[in-house]
Each structure stands twice: as C-alpha cells, then as structure tokens.
Amino acid sequence: MNMIVTPNGTTRPQVRIVIVGHVDHGKSTLVGRLLHETGSLPDGKLDMLKAVSARRGMPFEWSFLLDALQTERDQGITIDTTQIRFRTNSRDIVLIDAPGHAEFLRNMITGASQADGAVLIIDALEGVRDQTRRHGYLLHLLGVKQVAVVVNKMDRVDFSAARFKEISDEISAHLQGLGVKPTAVIPISAREGDGVAERTDRIGWYKGPTVVEALDRLEPARPLEALALRLPVQAIYKFDDRRIVAGRIESGSLVAGDEIVIMPAGKIARIKTVESWPVTPVAGRQGAGRSVGITLDRELFLERGDIIAHANSAPRETRRLRARIFWLHDKPLAKGDQLLVRCGPKESRATVVAIEKAVDPGELSSVENKAIGRNHVGEIDISLSNPIATDPYTENPRTGRLVIEVSGRIAGGGLVLSVDAGQRALPVDIVPVESALRPDERSARYRHNGAVVWLTGLPASGKSTLAKALERRLFSNGGSPILLDGDTLRAGLNSDLGFSAADRSENIRRLAEVATHLARNGHIAIVAAVSPAREDRATARRIADTSFREIYVATPAEICEERDPKGHYKKARAGTLASFTGIGTDYERPEAAELVIDTSTRTVAEAADEIEQMLKTTGVLFDELVDLAANI
Amino acid sequence: MDHLDQLEAQSIYIFREAFGRLKKIALLWSLGKDSNVMIWLARKAFFGRLPFPALHVDTGKKFPEMYRFRDHYGKEWDLDLRVEPCPPIDAVDPTLPPAARSAARKTEGLKMALAKYGFDGLIAGIRRDEEATRAKERVFSPRGLEGNWDVRDQPPEFWDHFNASPPQGAHLRIHPILHWTESDIWAYTKRENIPIIPLYLSQNGKRYRSLGDQDITNPVASNASTIDEILIELEQTKVPERSGRALDHETEDAFERLRVAGYL
Numbered sequence: 093m094n095m096i097v098t099p100n101g102t103t104r105p106q107v108r109i110v111i112v113g114h115v116d117h118g119k120s121t122l123v124g125r126l127l128h129e130t131g132s133l134p135d136g137k138l139d140m141l142k143a144v145s146a147r148r149g150m151p152f153e154w155s156f157l158l159d160a161l162q163t164e165r166d167q168g169i170t171i172d173t174t175q176i177r178f179r180t181n182s183r184d185i186v187l188i189d190a191p192g193h194a195e196f197l198r199n200m201i202t203g204a205s206q207a208d209g210a211v212l213i214i215d216a217l218e219g220v221r222d223q224t225r226r227h228g229y230l231l232h233l234l235g236v237k238q239v240a241v242v243v244n245k246m247d248r249v250d251f252s253a254a255r256f257k258e259i260s261d262e263i264s265a266h267l268q269g270l271g272v273k274p275t276a277v278i279p280i281s282a283r284e285g286d287g288v289a290e291r292t293d294r295i296g297w298y299k300g301p302t303v304v305e306a307l308d309r310l311e312p313a314r315p316l317e318a319l320a321l322r323l324p325v326q327a328i329y330k331f332d333d334r335r336i337v338a339g340r341i342e343s344g345s346l347v348a349g350d351e352i353v354i355m356p357a358g359k360i361a362r363i364k365t366v367e368s369w370p371v372t373p374v375a376g377r378q379g380a381g382r383s384v385g386i387t388l389d390r391e392l393f394l395e396r397g398d399i400i401a402h403a404n405s406a407p408r409e410t411r412r413l414r415a416r417i418f419w420l421h422d423k424p425l426a427k428g429d430q431l432l433v434r435c436g437p438k439e440s441r442a443t444v445v446a447i448e449k450a451v452d453p454g455e456l457s458s459v460e461n462k463a464i465g466r467n468h469v470g471e472i473d474i475s476l477s478n479p480i481a482t483d484p485y486t487e488n489p490r491t492g493r494l495v496i497e498v499s500g501r502i503a504g505g506g507l508v509l510s511v512d513a514g515q516r517a518l519p520v521d522i523v524p525v526e527s528a529l530r531p532d533e534r535s536a537r538y539r540h541n542g543a544v545v546w547l548t549g550l551p552a553s554g555k556s557t558l559a560k561a562l563e564r565r566l567f568s569n570g571g572s573p574i575l576l577d578g579d580t581l582r583a584g585l586n587s588d589l590g591f592s593a594a595d596r597s598e599n600i601r602r603l604a605e606v607a608t609h610l611a612r613n614g615h616i617a618i619v620a621a622v623s624p625a626r627e628d629r630a631t632a633r634r635i636a637d638t639s640f641r642e643i644y645v646a647t648p649a650e651i652c653e654e655r656d657p658k659g660h661y662k663k664a665r666a667g668t669l670a671s672f673t674g675i676g677t678d679y680e681r682p683e684a685a686e687l688v689i690d691t692s693t694r695t696v697a698e699a700a701d702e703i704e705q706m707l708k709t710t711g712v713l714f715d716e717l718v719d720l721a722a723n724i
Numbered sequence: 725m726d727h728l729d730q731l732e733a734q735s736i737y738i739f740r741e742a743f744g745r746l747k748k749i750a751l752l753w754s755l756g757k758d759s760n761v762m763i764w765l766a767r768k769a770f771f772g773r774l775p776f777p778a779l780h781v782d783t784g785k786k787f788p789e790m791y792r793f794r795d796h797y798g799k800e801w802d803l804d805l806r807v808e809p810c811p812p813i814d815a816v817d818p819t820l821p822p823a824a825r826s827a828a829r830k831t832e833g834l835k836m837a838l839a840k841y842g843f844d845g846l847i848a849g850i851r852r853d854e855e856a857t858r859a860k861e862r863v864f865s866p867r868g869l870e871g872n873w874d875v876r877d878q879p880p881e882f883w884d885h886f887n888a889s890p891p892q893g894a895h896l897r898i899h900p901i902l903h904w905t906e907s908d909i910w911a912y913t914k915r916e917n918i919p920i921i922p923l924y925l926s927q928n929g930k931r932y933r934s935l936g937d938q939d940i941t942n943p944v945a946s947n948a949s950t951i952d953e954i955l956i957e958l959e960q961t962k963v964p965e966r967s968g969r970a971l972d973h974e975t976e977d978a979f980e981r982l983r984v985a986g987y988l
Contacts, residue, residue: 106727135962175852175859177905198880202862205882234882326737327744331773338769340737369772381725383736385771396744420880434885437744493883500889502880 104179105312110188110204112231113213114223118244122213122282123176123189124154126303129289132178133157154283175203180308197226197467198420201505204231209238209275209310211303212263216249216279220262222454228263229453229469232270233418233506235489239267240276240306247281251294276306316380319343320405321352322483322491324436325398329385336367336385337394342436342490344402345379346386354392355399355481356409362389380490390526395634397438399481399491407481407491410511414448416471417464417506421498424463425472432497435508438480439497441627446473464504471509477597484508527613534614535714538572542611543712544604544636545703547620548629549645550679551660551672552652554691554699558645559620561700566616571713574610576603578621597628604632611639616712624673626680641710643703644685651692686710728912731904732765737884738863738900739769742845743776745888746896749845750806752834752988753778755790756935757920758849761909762901763801764918766847777804779846781833783826784809785937793921808837817985823940823970824982831987835871844890847898848988853905854965857980865897866890871986873897897988906933906965907958914951925949933965942968 111119124141127133137157145153176187190203204210210231214224231239241263249255260277267274279295280287280303286295289304301309321344329336346352350363365373367385378384386400399407419425425444433442447461450470464470485492485507495505535541545562547555559575566573578599582589586602589595600623607617623629633640653661663669673679682688687706689699707713725733742749751766751774753759766774780794798805810833816825838846852859862878864886879887890896901909913920923932923943930943944963948954979987 133962134964136964136967177853199878202878202881326740329771331771331775334771336771338740340733367771369768372771379725381730381733383733383740383769437741495883495885497887501887502882502885505880505882505885 104182104184106184106186107208107307107310107312108186108188108206109209109211109307109310110190110207110236111211111213112190112200112204112227114215114218114221114227117213117215117218117221117224118282119189119213120155120157121153122211122242122244122280122288122303123187124157125282125285125288126187127157127176127178128154129285130178130180130304132176180304183308183310185307197230200227201230201234201418201420204236205234207234207236208313209240209307210236211307212239212241212267212274214241214243214259214263216243216245216252216255216259219259220266224263225266226452226454226467228267228272229270230418232267232272233416233469235485235493235507237272238310239272239274240278240303240310241267241274242278242280242287242303244280244282246279246286246295247284251279251281251286253279253297256298275309276301278303278306316343316490317345319380319488319490321346321350321400321402322407322488323384323386323400324438324491325354325394325396325400326437327396328394334367334387335391336387337400338383338385339400339437340383341378341380343380343488345377346384346400347377348373348375348386351403352388352400353403353406354394355401355406356479357393357398358406358409359392360403361392363387364389393635393637397436397480399436399438401481407483407488408511409479409481411476411479412445412474412512413476413482414471414473414509414511415494415506416469416509417494417496417504418469419464419466419504421503422466423498424465425470425496425504426463431474431503433474433476433480433494434497435480435482435494436491438478440476440478440480442474442476444472445475447471448473469506477594482508482511484510529614531612531614534572538570538614539714540566540571540616540707541639541712542614543616543639543641543707544607544611544632545616545618545641545643545707546607546623546629546632546636547618547643547645548623548682548685549647550649550652551622552655552657553645553647554655554696555620555622555645557696558643558689558691558699558703559618561696562703563618565700565704571616572614573616573618576607576610576617576619578603578619578623581606593625596625597631600625600628600632601635604635607632608636608639611636616707622673622679624679626682629682639712641687641707641712642682642685643687643689643706644682645691646681646688647691728908728915731901731908731912732768734903735762735765735900736769738886738898739766739847741884741886741888742847742864742898742900743770745886746845746898748776748841748843749847749898750777750779750841750843751847752849753780753794753803753805754849754935755780755786755794755921756849757909757913757924758851758901758904760797760918760920761904761912762847762849763803764916765900767801774801774803777806777841779837780805780807781830781837782807782809783829783833783937785939787921787923787935787938789921789923790935793919797919806837806841808833808840811836820981824979826937826940828982828985828987831871831982831985834988835986838871838895843895845896845898847900849901850899850988851904851906851909852902855979857983858902861897861899861902862886863899863902864888865899867895867897867986869894871895873984873986875984907955910951910954910958914955920951924954926953932968933963934969936969940970942970944968 141156144156188203190200243259256279286292322342323339326339364387368374429444431442448471450464452468483492492508563573563575586599589599607619610617664672810829816828850858862881926946926949931946932943948957
C-alpha cells in the first residue's frame with residue numbers, strides 16, 4: 093500500500109483518482125468544490141478566481157481553478173488532464189482531472205491510466221450520454237475497478253429522488269455489464285455544495301456517503317508483490333567492470349542467489365548481486381515497483397525487452413496474440429496494418445491479422461469488424477515479427493498490456509487477452525556451456541579477435557568471391573576464418589525457410605546467431621548474404637554487437653545482372669523466379685557500413701586488401717604479435 | 725516500500741528510458757532544490773554516474789551562494805558541466821511584462837544551447853504541484869522546432885510508455901520528477917542527505933522557497949531553519965510555493981505564455 097509519512101510521524105494511504113464524464117457535466121466544478129471544502133486551496137486562490145471570473149463578466153466559476161490555460165478558460169472546457177492534491181480524513185488524494193470532450197479522449201486515457209479509482213460524473217438533467225458510457229468502458233479497459241458515480245446538478249431537477257433513481261439504475265446496469273460495480277451512486281450539486289462534503293436537507297432522502305466519504309473509502313493500488321517475478325530488462329550498463337542489468341520489477345520480488353530464466357531465449361542464470369548507489373550491493377529482497385540493477389553469475393547475451401522471471405513461473409513466448417484495445421489515431425485500424433507494438437520495454441513490428449470486433453463504446457448498438465475507428469475499441473489478432481514474452485492481463489496486469497505506436501507516436505493500447513504460445517511453449521532449462529578457453533588465449537594464437545564480417549549487396553555483386561578471397565587471405569596469415577554463405581546455410585540449417593519477408597528475417601537471424609557464436613569463440617565469421625532488409629541487418633548487428641563489421645558490396649545493378657553467374661536474373665526477368673532481390677527495388681542499401689566496395693572498379697586482391705585494412709583499423713586484426721606469456 | 729521509495733523508483737525508470745531511447749540528452753541544472761534531487765536520482769539510476777552533461781543556462785543573475793554551490797558540487801559530483809550564457813534583455817519579446825521578460829532570457833539561452841549541442845532531449849526538474857500549467861505536462865513532452873509547447877496536441881502517454889521520437893530538429897523535455905511535491909523533495913533531501921543551498925533556510929525571519937534570479941525572486945516570511953521545520957511549515961502553510969516569483973503575478977497568463985514559448 094502506498095503510504096505517505098507526515099512530518100509528525102503519522103501515515104496516510106495515498107490514492108489516485110480520476111474524474112471522468114461527459115463534457116459540461118461538471119467535473120472541474122466538482123474538483124474546485126472538493127478542494128474548497130477540504131480546505132486545500134492556497135491563499136489568494138479564491139480571490140484570484142473571483143477576479144478572473146469578473147474580468148470575463150461571468151458568475152463565479154470553480155472550474156477556472158483547474159482550467160489553467162487561457163484557451164480552456166475562454167472556451168469553458170478542459171483540454172488536458174491535470175493533477176491536484178488534497179486530503180480527506182484518512183486519505184491523501186491525488187486527483188486527476190480529465191477532459192470530457194471526445195477529441196481529447198487521449199488525454200482522458202493519459203489521466204485515467206494512472207488512477208486507483210474513478211469518479212464518473214453525470215448531469216442529472218441530461219442523464220447518461222455517449223461519453224459517459226465511453227468513459228465507463230475505458231475505465232474497465234484500463235483496469236480501474238473502483239468507480240464512484242456522482243449525479244451532478246441535482247438543483248436543476250429540483251433534487252428529484254425519482255430522477256436520481258432513473259439515472260442510477262441506468263448507469264449501474266451499464267457498468268455492471270462491463271464487470272464494474274459502482275462503489276456508490278451519489279446525488280450532488282457541485283455548484284451549491286450539496287452531497288460533496290455535506291448531506292444537505294435538499295437531498296435528505298439520500299442515505300449513502302458524500303463524495304468526500306466515498307473517496308475516503310477507496311483503496312490504494314493492489315500490491316503486485318504477490319504475483320510471479322517479472323523484471324523487464326530496460327538497459328544493460330557497463331560503466332565500470334560490472335555488467336549491470338537494469339529494470340523495474342513489475343511484479344513479484346527477487347533476491348541475490350535466485351535462479352532466473354531470461355525470456356524469450358530461455359537462458360538460465362543466477363542473480364549474483366543487486367547493485368545500487370551510494371551503497372552497493374544491497375541485501376534483502378527487492379519487491380515490485382523497485383527500479384533495480386542486478387548482476388548475473390555468468391556472461392549471457394541479454395537485450396532490452398527481455399523478461400527476467402523465476403524459472404518455474406516464466407511468461408509465455410509468442411509471435412501471435414489477441415488483444416482488446418482502444419484506438420486513438422485519426423486513421424482507423426484495419427486488417428493488414430503494420431504497427432509497432434510495445435510490451436514493456438520490448439518492441440516488435442506487428443501485423444494486424446484480424447479485427448474480431450470493433451465497437452464505439454459510446455453507442456451500444458454499432459458493432460462491426462472491418463476497422464477500429466478513432467476513439468473506438470475492439471479486439472484484434474496480431475502477429476509479431478519478433479517473439480515477445482508476455483502474460484494474459486488476467487494473470488498479470490502489468491505485463492499483460494501493450495501499446496501501439498504509429499509513426500513514432502502512441503496511437504492505441506490495450507490488454508493481452510490470450511497468447512498463442514509459439515514454437516516453444518514453455519521455457520526449457522537452457523544452461524549455455526561456456527568454452528573451456530578464454531578469448532585472449534584464442535586471439536593470441538590467431539592474432540585477431542573474433543568478428544562477424546557481414547558482406548551485403550545485390551545478387552552477383554561479388555560477395556561470395558570476395559568472401560572466399562578473404563577467407564584464404566586470413567587463413568594464410570594464421571587466422572581462423574570461417575565462411576558462412578547464405579545459400580549454403582539455406583541448404584541445411586535453414587531449409588525450413590522460404591522467401592517471405594518473415595522467413596527472410598528469420599534466415600538472417602539464424603545466420604547472425606551462428607556467426608556470433610563463432611565470433612565469440614575467436615573466429616572470424618565471414619557472412620555472404622544478400623540480406624536486403626536494413627532492419628534485418630540491424631538485428632544481426634544487435635546480435636553480434638561490437639564484433640559486427642558490415643561491408644557493402646556496392647557493385648552497380650546492371651553489372652550484377654550482366655554477370656548473373658547463377659542465372660537468377662534471367663529467370664526473374666522471365667518471371668519464373670518469385671521474390672528475387674535485384675530486379676525489384678527491395679534492396680535497402682546500408683547507410684553506415686564499415687566499408688563500401690565496388691567490385692566493378694577493383695580487383696579481388698585489391699578489395700581483400702581494403703577489407704584487411706579495415707579489420708586492422710577497427711581492432712579485429714593485430715599488427716604485432718601478442719606476447720602469449722603476458723596473458724598467463 | 726514507502727512513498728519516497730516509490731517516487732524514487734519511478735524517477736529512475738524515467739531516467740533510464742530517456743537515456744536509452746534518446747540519442748543526445750542533457751540535464752538542466754538550475755542549482756535549486758529540485759534539480760539537486762534530480763541529479764541525485766540520476767546517479768542512483770546510473771550507479772553513481774551522470775552519463776550525460778549537466779547544463780546550466782546562466783542568466784548571470786543568480787545568488788552568489790548558488791554559484792559557489794555549482795562550482796563546488798560540479799566538481800565533487802564529477803559532472804560534465806556546461807555553463808551556457810543567456811542573451812541580453814533587449815533580445816527578448818518586449819511585449820512581456822518586466823519579470824516575465826527577464827525570465828524569458830532563459831528560454832532564449834536554452835534555445836541557443838540546444839542549437840549549439842543538438843540535444844534531442846532535455847531533462848528538466850519541473851513538478852506538477854508547482855504551477856497549474858506544469859500540472860498538464862507529459863513526462864516526455866515533445867517541443868516544436870522553435871522549442872514551443874503545443875498544449876492542444878500532446879500525445880497520449882499511459883502505463884509509462886513514452887513517446888520518444890521527436891521530429892528532426894525538435895527535442896523532448898523529459899520530466900523525471902513531475903510526480904513529486906515540494907514536501908516530497910524536502911523529505912527526500914533529508915533522507916538522502918543531499919546538500920542544499922543555505923538560502924532555503926530561514927535567516928532573520930525570511931527564507932527562499934524557490935530560487936530564481938536575484939532580480940525576480942523574493943524570500944517568504946518563515947522561521948524554518950532546518951529541513952524538519954520546513955516540512956512542518958509546508959504541512960501547514962497555504963502560501964503557494966512560487967509566491968516569491970514575481971513573474972507569476974504580473975498578468976493572468978504571463979506564465980502560460982512563457983511556457984508555451986519554451987520556458988520550463
């Protein structure tokens with residue numbers, strides 16, 4: 093429970109509540125009134141508001157308190173969410189005011205996503221409106237379970253108990269249909285003060301709590317420590333000799349000595365220490381909510397977005413999932429759309445495989461399944477280009493949610509309903525066996541460090557010829573080069589893969605994994621592969637990390653076609669070879685390769701010289717003999 | 725895990741996101757209580773280091789105690805400190821009221837520093853409880869090419885997912901202590917034993933609650949001469965934190981105009 097410690101030593105729980113509802117139903121007025129009644133307004137604020145109202149020739153307006161922006165005051169609407177604090181008898185309340193206008197739904201969600209509870213406001217005269225229902229639905233989607241409903245402007249319906257009951261029944265039925273039970277339904281007049289902090293005579297027929305009393309009963313966020321450990325990797329830092337895996341514990345807890353599994357790879361390790369500052373390492377169990385840094389007992393390759401869990405309760409790895417989402421982007425979300433999905437720090441490109449349901453939560457009737465419009469909700473089936481580790485939200489509310497990005501901006505978000513556990517259903521106990529040799533023992537013998545030399549370029553640009561020349565050259569000098577030709581691997585390891593974009597990505601990933609393994613063991617893996625997609629090569633670079641050297645074999649396309657040693661260009665021109673890179677325009681040339689070579693203007697020997705030189709200047713090849721004894 | 729632990733963990737999370745997702749960031753160090761806490765939190769996030777520059781946009785009008793503090797702790801904390809000057813007052817929008825105009829020099833200085841270094845992210849120590857327009861901020865707040873803040877078109881930000889792709893040439897403001905209050909800052913300063921500038925403590929019945937430039941900041945009446953006393957004072961006071969800041973009181977929208985134009 094989130095407890096605030098006051099200077100005199102007492103503690104009070106802190107709850108965050110959001111006030112939502114249709115525009116003009118009186119949210120900002122209620123907030124102003126609440127602050128006033130609980131004595132939370134700073135000195136001079138009331139006078140300032142009076143002056144601001146007078147200047148505009150208006151009666152006193154509470155909402156000017158929160159609608160701090162000129163535009164908001166001028167138009168009498170709340171544009172963006174805001175936060176303000178006050179106290180009830182037993183709670184410290186962070187109050188989030190959210191705009192009601194449909195076009196500012198993204199701001200309402202921004203506010204409501206941080207709340208432990210909500211107040212849903214309804215105008216007694218107007219009754220339940222589209223936006224009331226929409227907000228009710230979104231609260232449910234955002235996981236806000238405690239909702240107090242206030243029926244405002246009771247003064248405008250002569251404090252009619254019958255009108256109150258009518259609205260109360262309608263909204264209760266709507267919320268319960270979504271699985272949300274209102275904690276109270278309260279008749280009030282925010283402007284006059286009835287029902288806010290006091291039960292006045294005019295609502296003498298009402299026996300339930302006031303707004304302040306209802307807020308006083310809200311519970312702070314549920315502790316997440318009881319759930320299984322989820323530590324998404326935010327970053328890996330190597331500021332000194334420690335290699336620290338940093339992240340925030342989303343659920344569960346950990347302590348040095350725990351055996352953990354790193355998903356999605358399924359690698360096993362033990363937590364060596366929990367590092368911190370200014371005192372390190374820290375002893376004791378670290379629980380959900382903490383931003384920690386841990387070191388592991390072995391050197392494993394980890395990356396941002398991996399999830400650390402305990403071995404017996406790991407999340408599922410998947411390339412396919414179903415989600416219930418809300419959509420905020422102008423352009424409707426449709427089947428086949430390409431997106432970027434974020435699940436914690438992990439991101440993956442994704443494709444919408446199906447829209448299973450789409451609905452405007454404001455109007456109860458319309459259901460369709462072609463596209464999800466702006467401010468609508470729906471259920472979608474998505475396929476991911478990289479496997480991610482996730483949980484259905486019913487099992488873990490923190491890891492079971494995702495956001496969707498379009499053109500670098502958050503466009504929607506939602507809950508993971510189910511995951512289609514991919515090729516590997518559950519983590520297996522993988523304990524990578526490290527080599528018996530140290531890297532420096534190998535580099536002393538070969539006079540080079542391990543590296544992945546990646547040759548990319550159009551078919552027939554001369555990659556394989558160059559790769560073989562380089563292999564011969566390095567071997568003659570006592571090194572340990574190994575050729576990994578794309579086509580050779582496709583004959584065996586990658587024989588299950590075709591030429592779709594996804595299969596090509598997977599082909600490159602496997603090539604990179606094999607090459608990186610060789611590089612880690614001191615060899616120079618020479619990869620010759622068209623690898624047309626920039627992103628796939630970026631993946632390879634990520635996998636091989638600092639050992640990656642990219643060489644762009646930039647032979648002009650017409651010369652490649654003229655050479656055509658395998659007859660591919662000919663077949664492609666004749667239309668008998670589908671998905672062939674070269675004729676089309678799908679080759680994405682590197683922007684920052686370590687070396688660019690045009691084989692139409694250089695001999696093979698000259699090109700090999702250039703590569704050798706590059707390997708020297710970038711620290712792969714040694715000029716001098718290493719003194720083996722110095723390393724012992 | 726108590727309240728301060730939670731605030732700290734959240735700020736560390738934000739720092740690590742900013743460092744990991746942006747290419748070139750800097751932290752704005754105004755030398756005040758908030759930015760000192762911010763540096764402390766950053767060092768927690770990065771295990772004792774500040775792996776990016778600390779930028780002091782200097783109007784030249786700070787109190788001598790502040791300059792002494794900067795020179796001392798800039799060294800002791802091993803900061804990559806960049807002190808950047810502000811243009812003279814006549815370079816600033818003459819339609820602004822006097823104190824706001826004086827403060828707007830900082831906006832201009834900030835723009836110059838941005839152009840000089842090409843930062844794509846600036847970490848700033850603003851808090852929601854300080855001022856009503858700050859309450860409406862995002863944690864990762866995109867700025868236009870002119871450094872301006874478009875409050876009508878802020879991107880959605882939920883579940884700690886931040887928009888971290890500023891358009892070419894624009895930048896993001898990152899606010900790692902947006903969720904803290906003035907009391908939180910003091911309680912944490914005390915708990916962590918973070919050094920402070922003595923101007924915050926009462927002398928002759930007055931102290932500064934907020935430190936800006938000499939010409940536009942005034943002390944408030946207070947007898948609080950220790951952090952404990954400050955905390956008790958804050959528990960009881962109804963005087964707003966920025967009451968000693970002249971620019972906030974000039975016109976209804978002086979501060980909003982400044983902020984939309986890029987002020988912190």
